[in-house]
Each structure stands twice: as C-alpha cells, then as structure tokens.
Amino acid sequence: MAGVDDFVEADNAEAIISRIEHKSRKIESLLKQGRPVESLKTALEGSPPNTRDERCKSANWIVVHRAIMAIKDFDALFSSLDPEYYDILMKYLYRGLSTGDRPTCDQCLRIHERLTERAGLGCILRTLADTVNTV
Amino acid sequence: MSAVAVHQFAQCITCHAWSPDHSMIALCPNNSEVHIYRMSEDKWERVHVLQKHDQIVSGIDWSSTSNKIVTVSHDRNSYVWNLEGSDWVPTLVILRLNRAALCAQWSPQENKFAVGSGAKTVCICYYEQENNWWVSKLVRKRHNSSVTSVAWHPNNILLATTSTDGKCRVFSTFIKGVDTRDSKTSSSSDTKFGEQILQLDLSYSWAFGVKWSPSGNTLAYVGHNSMIYFVDDVGPSPLAQNVAFRDLPLRDVLFVSEKVVIGVGFDCIPMVFAADESGIWSFVRFIGETKTPSSAPKYGSQFSEAFGKFYSQSKYGVNNDGTENSRQRGGIHQNCINCILPLKEPGVSMVRRFSTSGLDGKVVIWDLENQDDLFQ
Numbered sequence: 001m002a003g004v005d006d007f008v009e010a011d012n013a014e015a016i017i018s019r020i021e022h023k024s025r026k027i028e029s030l031l032k033q034g035r036p037v038e039s040l041k042t043a044l045e046g047s048p049p050n051t052r053d054e055r056c057k058s059a060n061w062i063v064v065h066r067a068i069m070a071i072k073d074f075d076a077l078f079s080s081l082d083p084e085y086y087d088i089l090m091k092y093l094y095r096g097l098s099t100g101d102r103p104t105c106d107q108c109l110r111i112h113e114r115l116t117e118r119a120g121l122g123c124i125l126r127t128l129a130d131t132v133n134t135v
Numbered sequence: 136m137s138a139v140a141v142h143q144f145a146q147c148i149t150c151h152a153w154s155p156d157h158s159m160i161a162l163c164p165n166n167s168e169v170h171i172y173r174m175s176e177d178k179w180e181r182v183h184v185l186q187k188h189d190q191i192v193s194g195i196d197w198s199s200t201s202n203k204i205v206t207v208s209h210d211r212n213s214y215v216w217n218l219e220g221s222d223w224v225p226t227l228v229i230l231r232l233n234r235a236a237l238c239a240q241w242s243p244q245e246n247k248f249a250v251g252s253g254a255k256t257v258c259i260c261y262y263e264q265e266n267n268w269w270v271s272k273l274v275r276k277r278h279n280s281s282v283t284s285v286a287w288h289p290n291n292i293l294l295a296t297t298s299t300d301g302k303c304r305v306f307s308t309f310i311k312g313v314d315t316r317d318s319k320t321s322s323s324s325d326t327k328f329g330e331q332i333l334q335l336d337l338s339y340s341w342a343f344g345v346k347w348s349p350s351g352n353t354l355a356y357v358g359h360n361s362m363i364y365f366v367d368d369v370g371p372s373p374l375a376q377n378v379a380f381r382d383l384p385l386r387d388v389l390f391v392s393e394k395v396v397i398g399v400g401f402d403c404i405p406m407v408f409a410a411d412e413s414g415i416w417s418f419v420r421f422i423g424e425t426k427t428p429s430s431a432p433k434y435g436s437q438f439s440e441a442f443g444k445f446y447s448q449s450k451y452g453v454n455n456d457g458t459e460n461s462r463q464r465g466g467i468h469q470n471c472i473n474c475i476l477p478l479k480e481p482g483v484s485m486v487r488r489f490s491t492s493g494l495d496g497k498v499v500i501w502d503l504e505n506q507d508d509l510f511q
Contacts, residue, residue, distance in 0.1 A: 087379070120381025122361030129340035129360035129384075 013053045019046065020059045027067055036070040037077050043067040044088050047135060057135060064092045064135075069107055074114050086119040090127045091135040138423050138467045139488070140500040142179055144172065148492040150474050152197040152204065157478055160490075160498065161185075161204055163192035169206055171223075187214050187225045194239035194250070201245045207236035213250055213260065215269060228269040230258045238284050244291045246313055251282030257296055259308045259328075274306055274329045283343045284387070289351040293332065293369075297342035303356050305333040305369060337364045337375055344387035344398075349484065355396050355408075357385040363398055363408060365416045378408065380418045389475045391486040395509050397422070399472035399491050405501065409509055419509065422501060423467060470495035485510065 023042060030039040043064040048056045071077055081089070093115065096108035116124065145164030152161045159173045159182070169185035169192055190209035197204050204216040204223070211232045214225040230236060234253035241248045250258040250271075257274040280300035287294055294308045307326035308314075326332065338358035345356040354366040361384045367374040385400035394410040407419040472493035477486040478500065492498045503509065 120361075121383055122379060122381045125359070125361040125384055126379065129358070132339040 013051070013056055016048050016051065016053070016056045017059055020048075020056070020063055024063050024066075027063060031067075031070050036067065036072065037080050040064075040067040040071060040077070040089075041081065041085065044085050044092070047088055047092075050133060061092065061095055061135065065096065065104065068092065068096065068111065069104070071107070071111065074111065077111075078114055078118055083119070086115060086123050087126050088135070090115060090119065090123050091130075094127055095135055137502050137504065137506065138499050139502045141467055141497055142499075143497050144170070144179070145496040147470075147494050147496050148474070148498065149191060149193060150195050151476065151490070151492045151498055152195040153476060153478065153490070154197055155199040155202060161195050161197055162492065162498065163195060163206075164496070165191065167191060167208065167210070169195060169204075183223055185214075185216060185223055185225070187227075188212065190235070193235065193237050196239050196241050196248065198241045198245040203241075203245070205239050205241060205248050207239040207250050209235035211236060211252075213239065213258075213269075213271075215248075226269060228260050228271060230260070230271045231273060232256065232258065234281075237281060240285050240287060242287045242291050242308075243289050247291070247308065247310065249285040249287065249294050249308070251285045251296060253281040255280060255282070255298075257282055257285060257294070257306070259294070259310065261310055261313045272310065272328065274308075277304060277306070277329070277331055278302075283341065284345045284356070286345045286347050286354075288347050289349070292326075293351075295345045295347065295354055295356075297345040297356050299341040301336070301338040301340055301342050301358065303335040303337070303342055303345055303354070303364070303366075304331055305354075306331055333369060333373060335364070335366060335373070335375065337377055338362065344385060346388050346390055346396075348390045348393050350393060353390075353393065355388050355390065357388060357398060357400070359384045361385075363388065363396075363416075365396075365408075365410070367414065376416050378416050378418065380406070382406070386471065386473045387475045389477060389486070389489055391477070391489065391503065392484075392510060397475060397489065399475045399493075401471045402466075403468040403470060403472060403493070403495075404466040405472070405475070405491065407506075407509060421466075422503075422506070467499050468493050468495055468497060 027039040027042055047060055093108045093112050096104045144162055147165035149163045149165055159171055161169055161171045163169050167188040167190055170181055171183035172179040173182045188208035188210050192206050192208045194207040207213045213228040213230050216223040216225050232252045232254045236250050236252045238251040239248055247259055247261045255278045258271045260269050260271045263270050278298045280298050282296050282298050284297045292307055292309055294306050297303050307330045309328050341359040343357050347354055354369050357363045361380055363378045365376045383401035385398040387399055389397045396408045398406045405422040408416055409419045410416045470493055472491045474492045476490050478488040479486055487503050490498055490500045
C-alpha cells in the first residue's frame with residue numbers, strides 16, 4: 001500500500017495542489033456562510049498523507065489551519081464530526097502544536113483535549129507511531 | 136469478574152508456559168532463570184529452577200504431547216529441556232544468531248520449533264536422530280528488523296511472523312526428512328523451505344503478537360499504533376481488516392474461537408474482539424472491568440494524578456509504576472500484559488480459560504464463563 005504512492009510525479013503533485021486550491025475556495029465560502037465545522041471536514045477530506053511532496057503537505061496544512069482556527073463551538077464540532085476524521089485531525093493538531101505559534105497552539109490544545117476524550121489515547125498513539133503517513 | 140485466580144510470582148515476568156496438564160507453570164522472573172511451580176494444596180510451590188542461560192529468558196514453550204520445554208534467551212542460545220527422572224536435562228541448541236532471541240514456539244506436531252530474533256532472522260530448529268542433535272535452519276534476508284513473534288499454522292508447515300519493520304509475513308518451513316509431502320494441505324507443502332508465501336504491509340509501526348485461528352483460516356496481529364489486524368483467506372488474495380481502538384496498544388492476542396479474539400497489552404486489561412455474521416471484526420468489551428467503558432474517562436484527572444506522582448517521585452525517589460490508570464479501571468494487572476496463553480481442556484475445541492502474565496509479575500487465570508454472548 002505504501003509503496004504505490006512512494007514517489008509523486010510532478011504532474012501528480014500539480015494535480016494535488018490544484019485540488020487543494022479548489023478546496024481552499026470552498027472553505028472560504030463555507031466560512032462566509034458561518035459553517036466552520038463543514039469547512040473543517042472539507043479541509044480534512046482528501047488530505048494527502050501518502051505523498052512525499054512537502055509542498056502538497058504544506059498547502060493542505062494552510063487550508064486545514066484556516067479551518068481549525070475558525071472553530072469556536074467545540075461541542076458542535078464533535079457532535080457532527082464523524083469518527084473517521086479523528087485520526088487525521090489529531091495528526092494536524094500535532095502539526096499545529098509543532099509550529100510553536102501561540103494562538104495556533106492554544107487552539108490546537110483546546111481541540112486536543114476534547115478529541116482525546118472522544119477518541120482515546122489510541123488516537124494519539126496512531127498519530128505518534130505513524131512516521132510514514134505524515135501530514 | 137472473570138479472573139478466577141491471581142498469583143504474584145515475581146517482580147516481573149517476561150513469559151510463561153503451562154505443563155500439558157496445567158498443573159505446573161514455567162516462567163521467567165525477568166532474569167536468566169526459568170522457575171517451574173507446581174500447584175499443591177492450593178499453593179504454588181517452586182519445584183525446579185532451570186539455570187543455564189546467561190541473560191534474560193525471552194521465550195518459553197512447553198510442548199503438550201512430548202513434554203519438552205524450549206527456552207530462548209537474549210544470550211542468543213536456546214535449550215531444549217527434557218524431564219529425565221526428576222531432573223530437567225538441558226540440550227543446547229546452537230541457533231547461530233548474532234543478536235538476542237526474542238520468542239519461541241513449538242510446531243503443532245512438536246517436531247520443530249521456531250525462534251524469532253533480533254538478528255532479523257527466524258530459526259527453524261528440528262531434531263536430527265542420527266547425530267542426536269538439534270539443528271537450526273535460518274530464514275535469512277526476509278525481515279528488515281527484529282522478529283517479535285512467531286505463530287505456527289495448524290498444518291505444521293506455514294509460519295507467520297511479525298517484525299518491528301511493521302510487516303507480518305508467512306513462510307513455508309518445509310524441511311526434507313522432517314515433514315512429509317503428502318500432508319493434508321498439499322498446496323502449501325509444495326513450497327521450499329524459507330519461501331515467503333505472503334507479506335502484509337498493514338502497519339506503519341512495530342508489529343507484535345501474531346496468531347492463527349484454530350482452523351488456520353484467519354490470522355490476527357497487532358501494531359504498536361493501537362491497531363489490530365485480521366487477515367482472512369491467507370494466500371494469494373488475502374482479505375485484511377484494520378481495527379483501530381481507543382486505548383493503548385496491544386502486545387499479544389489469542390483466538391478463543393474462530394470468531395473471538397482476546398487482546399492484551401499496555402492497557403493492563405484484556406480486550407475482546409469479535410467478528411459478526413458478515414465477518415466484520417470489532418472491539419466488544421474489556422474483561423473483568425468494574426466500570427463501563429462508555430462514559431468518557433476523565434483524562435484531566437489522570438493528568439493531575441500523573442503530575443502528583445511525578446512530584447512525589449522526585450521527592451521520595453520511589454518508583455511505584457504507572458498503575459493509577461489500571462486501578463481506576465478496576466483491572467487486575469497493574470502493568471503491561473505481554474503474554475497470553477490458552478488453557479485448553481482436552482477434547483474441547485473452544486478455549487474457555489486462559490492465562491496472562493505481565494510486567495507486574497502476576498499470572499492471572501481468566502474464565503469466559505458468563506460471557507456466553509461471545510460464543511453465539
């Protein structure tokens with residue numbers, strides 16, 4: 001499974017970037033409509049953990065970061081976020097914490113607490129143990 | 136509660152094994168010795184101490200029909216112990232390893248045993264009658280990292296291994312003169328020794344605790360990323376399922392029937408996984424838990440407890456192991472469980488009792504009575 005996406009051809013990376021740009025526009029419009037939870041779901045969908053291309057990862061992180069920072073109501077977030085998103089969200093929270101940026105870390109820690117309650121320590125373990133599919 | 140017996144044998148137990156009639160237990164108390172205890176008048180009495188290894192014994196297996204014990208150790212050697220009179224007599228098996236041996240298991244017919252090692256190899260050892268000598272044959276250059284666990288298929292030929300490179304592999308261990316070509320599963324015995332039948336790339340972190348189901352149709356193993364993997368139809372087109380769970384990773388698993396698996400590990404409490412009618416595996420419940428797992432655990436209080444412990448430790452310099460979590464759960468083990476074995480009644484296909492041992496030095500016997508819903 002891992003071997004297939006090991007190396008990304010240039011045009012493949014371009015395709016991913018353009019998909020992320022499209023996603024970014026969609027998220028902006030969702031945020032304008034006041035639907036931050038939908039925007040986070042959209043941001044997490046189709047995240048490119050399998051690629052080795054750092055540009056794709058960074059581009060997607062910018063989009064996810066935008067959506068994470070817009071979350072205000074955590075109860076609403078977790079009542080509508082499906083469990084299949086938990087693992088990928090946890091990965092992005094750790095990416096957020098690694099930036100060292102104060103507001104980002106504050107927000108990530110708040111979500112981290114709620115997510116750990118929901119998804120358990122196993123979710124953190126899956127994030128920390130997976131050194132191949134990084135975000 | 137389904138734990139029927141708890142006994143503190145040592146500070147820490149690396150592995151244990153039962154005699155064929157379950158009256159005796161062999162265990163390693165985290166040193167170079169193997170202690171054998173016998174149950175007499177409701178008390179465990181130490182009857183033998185097997186001293187031959189130089190370093191920690193990492194694997195013990197007691198064969199059920201031939202009554203032989205195989206032990207492997209970090210000292211890179213293995214001994215086969217034979218009961219002669221009232222003494223256990225060791226025979227050295229030179230494994231030809233340059234790293235520690237990590238696990239050992241007798242094959243179902245007990246004419247071979249497999250040893251996993253830190254040297255990225257698996258040793259298949261068999262007895263050569265003419266030389267009166269155990270020979271070790273190596274499966275080399277197949278694993279990219281330490282072999283953490285080995286499991287024999289019921290057909291005595293196929294061997295499954297897990298490794299810290301995250302892979303689970305299945306090999307043929309056909310040895311001329313030991314195995315016969317006309318065994319039940321003709322297709323799998325056609326392959327040569329050391330040939331890889333299958334490689335499963337499901338995990339991205341260390342893999343542990345591989346086991347076959349009683350029929351040999353399903354394979355289960357665990358990853359260090361809080362995942363358990365089930366593989367049906369082991370062969371050219373395997374069907375794999377990944378099950379993620381919310382707790383700490385597992386170390387070992389046990390099939391109690393074709394459709395029910397018990398997992399043990401860092402959460403100090405056995406977990407039950409079961410397959411439904413359509414063959415979809417999922418986590419069912421903990422065994423012997425006093426509280427229900429549904430209410431969200433209070434991680435905040437755990438963190439403050441951890442802090443409290445940290446401060447008390449720095450003050451008094453005592454180490455009383457991270458056990459608050461399991462005590463909160465009402466678990467019986469106080470530390471990571473790293474070994475689970477079936478206690479099979481002769482003639483009964485399903486396992487109703489099993490034993491676990493772990494880093495807390497306890498051996499716990501569990502009974503699946505009152506858990507009948509699992510077997511429907």
